[in-house]
Amino acid sequence: MSESEYAIEVENLNIYYGNNHVIKSINLKIPQKTVFAIMGPSGCGKSTMLRSFNRLLDLNKNVRVNGSVHLFGRDIYTGDMDSVEVRREVGMVFQYPNPFPHLSIYNNIALGLKMNKLVKSDKELDERIEWALKKAGLWEEVKHRLNDYPSGLSGGQRQRLVIARVIAMKPKVIMMDEPTANIDPVGSKKIEDLIFELKKDYTIVLVTHNPAQAARVSDYVAFIYLGELVEAGETGKIFTAPESKLTEKYLTGKLV
Amino acid sequence: MYQFDMRRIKEYSFLGVISLLSFFMIFPLFHIIFTVFVDGIGTLVSTGPVFITGTLDDGGIGPAILGTLILSFFASLIGIPIAFAVGVYAYEYPYSVIGKATTALLEITQEFPTILVGLFVTQILVLPMGTYSAIAGAFALAIILMPYVAVYTKEAMSQIPFSFREAAFSLGVTKVKTVFLIIAPIAKRGILTGLLISVAKVAGETAPLLFTAGGLYQTYPDSLTQPVGAIPLLIYTLVQSPSPADHAMAWGASLVLLLIFLAAFIPLRLSIKEVRM
Numbered sequence: 442m443s444e445s446e447y448a449i450e451v452e453n454l455n456i457y458y459g460n461n462h463v464i465k466s467i468n469l470k471i472p473q474k475t476v477f478a479i480m481g482p483s484g485c486g487k488s489t490m491l492r493s494f495n496r497l498l499d500l501n502k503n504v505r506v507n508g509s510v511h512l513f514g515r516d517i518y519t520g521d522m523d524s525v526e527v528r529r530e531v532g533m534v535f536q537y538p539n540p541f542p543h544l545s546i547y548n549n550i551a552l553g554l555k556m557n558k559l560v561k562s563d564k565e566l567d568e569r570i571e572w573a574l575k576k577a578g579l580w581e582e583v584k585h586r587l588n589d590y591p592s593g594l595s596g597g598q599r600q601r602l603v604i605a606r607v608i609a610m611k612p613k614v615i616m617m618d619e620p621t622a623n624i625d626p627v628g629s630k631k632i633e634d635l636i637f638e639l640k641k642d643y644t645i646v647l648v649t650h651n652p653a654q655a656a657r658v659s660d661y662v663a664f665i666y667l668g669e670l671v672e673a674g675e676t677g678k679i680f681t682a683p684e685s686k687l688t689e690k691y692l693t694g695k696l697v
Numbered sequence: 698m699y700q701f702d703m704r705r706i707k708e709y710s711f712l713g714v715i716s717l718l719s720f721f722m723i724f725p726l727f728h729i730i731f732t733v734f735v736d737g738i739g740t741l742v743s744t745g746p747v748f749i750t751g752t753l754d755d756g757g758i759g760p761a762i763l764g765t766l767i768l769s770f771f772a773s774l775i776g777i778p779i780a781f782a783v784g785v786y787a788y789e790y791p792y793s794v795i796g797k798a799t800t801a802l803l804e805i806t807q808e809f810p811t812i813l814v815g816l817f818v819t820q821i822l823v824l825p826m827g828t829y830s831a832i833a834g835a836f837a838l839a840i841i842l843m844p845y846v847a848v849y850t851k852e853a854m855s856q857i858p859f860s861f862r863e864a865a866f867s868l869g870v871t872k873v874k875t876v877f878l879i880i881a882p883i884a885k886r887g888i889l890t891g892l893l894i895s896v897a898k899v900a901g902e903t904a905p906l907l908f909t910a911g912g913l914y915q916t917y918p919d920s921l922t923q924p925v926g927a928i929p930l931l932i933y934t935l936v937q938s939p940s941p942a943d944h945a946m947a948w949g950a951s952l953v954l955l956l957i958f959l960a961a962f963i964p965l966r967l968s969i970k971e972v973r974m
């Protein structure tokens with residue numbers, strides 16, 4: 442099996458909720474170790490497409506996915522990989538920060554590691570948790586209260602805890618679905634800086650409905666409108682010389 | 698201004714009628730509690746501690762208190778594990794047969810005369826065993842308990858935002874572990890409150906015990922396969938007697954039942970902590 446130069450390759454992807462055709466024949470190639478932004482107005486299908494990359498759509502019985510998604514050259518929907526393996530390699534950060542409220546800060550990160558047997562000893566677990574929290578820029582703020590519940594953290598801190606929870610698993614891809622949509626500006630800035638830092642080691646797929654954010658942090662960007670891919674390419678190029686009139690309208694705020 | 702005043706008059710009279718109706722609804726409840734206290738306290742005071750510890754011959758209701766505890770305990774032991782599993786299953790597969798059935802079940806059981814459950818248990822346990830027994834009584838209560846526990850469990854888990862489920866799955870946690878390690882613990886308060894309400898409900902039941910538990914008040918029960926008493930059942934028996942002394946005792950027993958509820962259930966309910974989001 443050859444390792445692809447692309448982290449994710451999407452071919453002729455179609456997604457339906459019942460009879461509602463939400464993602465329409467999308468082709469997309471996401472290069473490794475870059476920040477790839479997916480932007481588009483609310484309701485255009487960004488979250489749905491993202492959830493097809495880690496088979497999270499499997500949770501919804503009414504969803505149908507056609508076409509193929511390859512993760513580093515391996516098809517995630519046919520026998521190549523099972524869904525648990527896919528989810529281990531493709532971490533996900535959600536629009537609303539969702540640390541588990543009944544688990545301590547420490548155990549929020551430990552859970553995935555233990556469930557997937559990714560560490561061999563308690564010492565390794567401690568080390569991995571500290572490492573992940575440092576990577577997520579949260580260590581200094583929580584090191585003295587690892588056993589506290591996340592309810593005491595601010596929105597931005599919770600989102601960084603969720604990012605630490607993902608990083609700890611050492612996934613190959615980190616997907617973020619509008620990670621700053623519910624965070625104050627200072628917290629958002631920290632998360633954007635963090636995304637910049639993380640792309641050295643990970644491929645990041647960032648969904649946003651905010652073109653300015655895509656311009657700030659991404660290397661590549663895809664513009665989706667009503668379930669169709671309008672255009673995709675290097676961020677600099679798309680923002681300075683978009684090929685499609687629709688993209689231009691969106692970027693100038695004339696499309697809602 | 699005329700218009701305005703008419704509207705206010707309508708509003709106020711509407712409010713008045715609603716208040717009056719609420720009063721008539723709540724009044725019986727307070728009246729019951731008040732009467733039970735006033736009439737029960739006399740018996741309790743004049744009889745002393747023997748009322749709690751003694752047998753009927755001593756002028757006490759000890760065997761009935763123990764019987765209620767035994768029946769509730771074994772009904773819970775039989776009913777809760779099964780019902781919890783059914784509730785979890787119904788949450789996990791809401792469109793399955795069991796999923797739809799549990800939801801339909803509560804509506805049915807709320808209407809369902811509990812005495813019929815007693816009859817059913819008589820058929821399958823009491824007649825074959827040839828005697829009333831604690832087991833038969835507990836079994837009847839368990840049958841009444843189960844739909845409540847199942848539905849409360851399912852409802853409590855359904856309240857938990859889908860996002861936690863997604864988060865667990867996205868971390869490679871399996872379906873079964875997601876339910877037991879994530880969803881159920883977050884829904885802990887709802888589930889435990891449901892358990893308490895369900896147990897409280899069956900602890901106060903009389904009808905299903907009439908011809909299953911039978912009753913035993915002269916001595917303490919010493920075997921699960923022998924008849925056993927219960928406070929509600931004893932009250933029912935005492936009130937039927939023409940003797941004023943028995944009526945006084947029924948009031949005392951009622952007060953004890955009320956106190957058990959207040960003493961056991963209020964602190965328990967308050968001690969169940971909400972998981973802070």
Ligand SMILES: Nc1ncnc2c1ncn2[C@@H]1O[C@H](COP(=O)(O)OP(=O)(O)O)[C@@H](O)[C@H]1O
Pocket residue numbers: 458461463481482483484485486487488489490501
């Ligand atoms: N669970 C669901 N069931 C049915 N339809 C859904 C569901 N989630 C999203 N949709 C529909 O799919 C379309 C795309 O939604 P979504 O992917 O959430 O868009 P975005 O993330 O770009 O705002 C919308 O029309 C939405 O109504």
Ligand SMILES: [Mg+2]
Pocket residue numbers: 484487488489618
């Ligand atoms: Mg979305």
